[in-house]
Amino acid sequence: MASSCSLFHSSLSSKSKSKFPLPRHQNNTKFNRPPPTVISCTSSSTYDPCPSTTSSNSNSPSPLKSGRLADENIRDEARRHRSIANNTFSAKYVPFNAGPDSTESYSLDEIVYRSLSGGLLDVQHDIEALKKFDGAYWRELFDSRVGKTTWPYGSGVWSKKEWVLPEIDPDDIVSAFEGNSNLFWAERYGKQFLGMNDLWVKHCGISHTGSFKDLGMTVLVSQVNRLRKLKPPVVGVGCASTGDTSAALSAYCAAAGIPSIVFLPANKISIAQLIQPIANGAFVLSIDTDFDGCMKLIREVTSELPIYLANSLNSLRLEGQKRAAIEILQQFDWEVPDWVIVPGGNLGNIYAFYKGFKMCQELGLVDREPRLVCSQAANANPLYLCYKSGWIQFKAVKANTTFASAIQIGDPVSIDRAVYALKNSNGIVEEATEEELMDAMAQADSTGMFICPHTGVALSALIKLRNSGVIAAGDRTVVVSTAHGLKFSQSKVDYHSKKIPDMACRFANPPVQVKADFGSVMDVLKKYLGNKTPNH
Ligand SMILES: Cc1ncc(COP(=O)(O)O)c(C=O)c1O
Numbered sequence: 001m002a003s004s005c006s007l008f009h010s011s012l013s014s015k016s017k018s019k020f021p022l023p024r025h026q027n028n029t030k031f032n033r034p035p036p037t038v039i040s041c042t043s044s045s046t047y048d049p050c051p052s053t054t055s056s057n058s059n060s061p062s063p064l065k066s067g068r069l070a071d072e073n074i075r076d077e078a079r080r081h082r083s084i085a086n087n088t089f090s091a092k093y094v095p096f097n098a099g100p101d102s103t104e105s106y107s108l109d110e111i112v113y114r115s116l117s118g119g120l121l122d123v124q125h126d127i128e129a130l131k132k133f134d135g136a137y138w139r140e141l142f143d144s145r146v147g148k149t150t151w152p153y154g155s156g157v158w159s160k161k162e163w164v165l166p167e168i169d170p171d172d173i174v175s176a177f178e179g180n181s182n183l184f185w186a187e188r189y190g191k192q193f194l195g196m197n198d199l200w201v202k203h204c205g206i207s208h209t210g211s212f213k214d215l216g217m218t219v220l221v222s223q224v225n226r227l228r229k230l231k232p233p234v235v236g237v238g239c240a241s242t243g244d245t246s247a248a249l250s251a252y253c254a255a256a257g258i259p260s261i262v263f264l265p266a267n268k269i270s271i272a273q274l275i276q277p278i279a280n281g282a283f284v285l286s287i288d289t290d291f292d293g294c295m296k297l298i299r300e301v302t303s304e305l306p307i308y309l310a311n312s313l314n315s316l317r318l319e320g321q322k323r324a325a326i327e328i329l330q331q332f333d334w335e336v337p338d339w340v341i342v343p344g345g346n347l348g349n350i351y352a353f354y355k356g357f358k359m360c361q362e363l364g365l366v367d368r369e370p371r372l373v374c375s376q377a378a379n380a381n382p383l384y385l386c387y388k389s390g391w392i393q394f395k396a397v398k399a400n401t402t403f404a405s406a407i408q409i410g411d412p413v414s415i416d417r418a419v420y421a422l423k424n425s426n427g428i429v430e431e432a433t434e435e436e437l438m439d440a441m442a443q444a445d446s447t448g449m450f451i452c453p454h455t456g457v458a459l460s461a462l463i464k465l466r467n468s469g470v471i472a473a474g475d476r477t478v479v480v481s482t483a484h485g486l487k488f489s490q491s492k493v494d495y496h497s498k499k500i501p502d503m504a505c506r507f508a509n510p511p512v513q514v515k516a517d518f519g520s521v522m523d524v525l526k527k528y529l530g531n532k533t534p535n536h
């Protein structure tokens with residue numbers, strides 16, 4: 001931490017004379033300068049995406065039962081399986097939603113977050129190359145990799161490597177074998193509260209750092225790991241965060257030995273989230289502003305210093321996150337659900353889901369896409385307001401305090417991506433008041449889950465759409481749970497202690513204080529049991 005500190009302080013003082021590569025096309029007024037030199041390299045990866053088609057050295061000792069040699073680790077094994085054939089697949093940055101005449105594109109080895117016009121970028125895969133294999137091929141390949149420890153396919157993200165970062169060498173990959181998260185059948189919750197029997201909760205928060213951010217961060221940090229071997233180096237990786245991006249960034253960077261820098265809005269994230277980057281050795285700045293203020297600062301800073309931007313403005317992140325959509329289809333044996341409901345803040349994830357579903361349809365793994373719902377906290381609802389205006393007008397808002405603190409965002413960077421995803425999936429936007437989201441969370445918890453308030457926001461949308469008949473009782477519906485409930489225990493403590501001003505906390509279940517004697521304990525138990533009827 002001390003060395004990081006001095007490194008960045010000295011860099012800050014030499015602000016205008018940076019000799020490091022700077023990102024292209026920052027569209028902040030401060031960034032109106034000619035695009036600086038960027039680093040670029042031609043990919044020479046020769047890794048064969050399909051291990052079954054590779055051959056190993058015939059002079060090598062005989063493999064162990066697992067396929068690994070006696071003195072090999074899983075990375076060594078992957079290295080031995082490298083093919084001499086050229087990699088068939090590739091991807092590049094292009095302007096997001098560019099017209100057919102656009103020729104602007106960048107190698108993924110360039111440091112670029114914005115297009116020449118200042119718009120967002122997207123990672124575009126060589127779809128024609130991917131289409132040389134049919135849907136059945138891809139389904140079978142992906143299915144064959146689930147539940148294995150083969151590097152890097154044991155990861156739910158890298159099991160789809162050809163669709164994520166096809167050209168990266170497995171040696172550069174930084175992975176915690178993220179993904180492969182539980183798709184939970186919400187049997188009791190669905191039946192009891194919504195009359196549904198095909199309701200599922202995709203637990204993306206049951207993950208290495210407790211949120212879906214791991215899915216995108218393994219991709220971003222792996223690419224940084226690769227870039228750092230090129231000249232000149234990327235010194236560190238930075239983000240603004242409401243607590244989950246920072247946790248994922250710091251963990252993946254720590255695993256790879258890369259410095260991470262996180263900008264956090266002071267007193268606006270949970271204690272669990274605050275301690276995550278601290279424990280992982282990140283350089284943590286607690287800044288007296290909100291998330292939108294931190295986001296503005298990190299964009300300015302990353303245009304001046306050799307710090308790679310890790311927020312979802314960087315379209316690499318979404319390549320990892322889109323994989324959750326593919327995994328949902330896979331978990332349903334490639335059947336498409338009717339609805340997928342996602343809580344939205346900075347709005348990268350809703351587009352990532354759209355993109356994952358779209359790719360599966362385009363490449364013939366499935367024949368349609370689900371309808372998407374994005375749900376926001378009413379206290380931070382710029383997308384909802386835009387949707388209500390008939391998509392006519394987007395206006396950033398001042399985000400107010402919400403228990404769903406990770407989505408307390410008023411000026412989402414991916415607004416254009418979200419609008420595109422929702423328009424193209426016949427999507428819907430909903431909002432949830434504080435009471436609605438906390439009640440939904442408490443009810444879900446009472447059926448055996450332990451969800452975060454953001455998942456409460458998504459469930460509130462489901463409740464509204466069921467009540468209005470938009471979502472039918474028999475519709476197969478997936479609610480995306482984005483973080484682990486344990487990160488947000490304080491909100492549950494407040495709710496169950498009925499300590500929240502102007503909130504009835506109708507489903508609170510406070511502990512009963514009882515004297516330490518047999519009679520007193522028997523009295524309260526008899527009263528409790530008397531109120532219960534057996535539940536068949
Ligand atoms: C727990 C949680 N849920 C939902 C979101 C919203 O995701 P996005 O910013 O991609 O809309 C975030 C972060 O913003 C988050 O941390």
Ligand SMILES: N[C@@H](CCOP(=O)(O)O)C(=O)O
Pocket residue numbers: 239240241242243244245246310311312313345346348406407
């Ligand atoms: N909830 C996020 C907010 C930033 O989103 P990002 O996807 O753009 O990094 C967080 O946890 O920081």
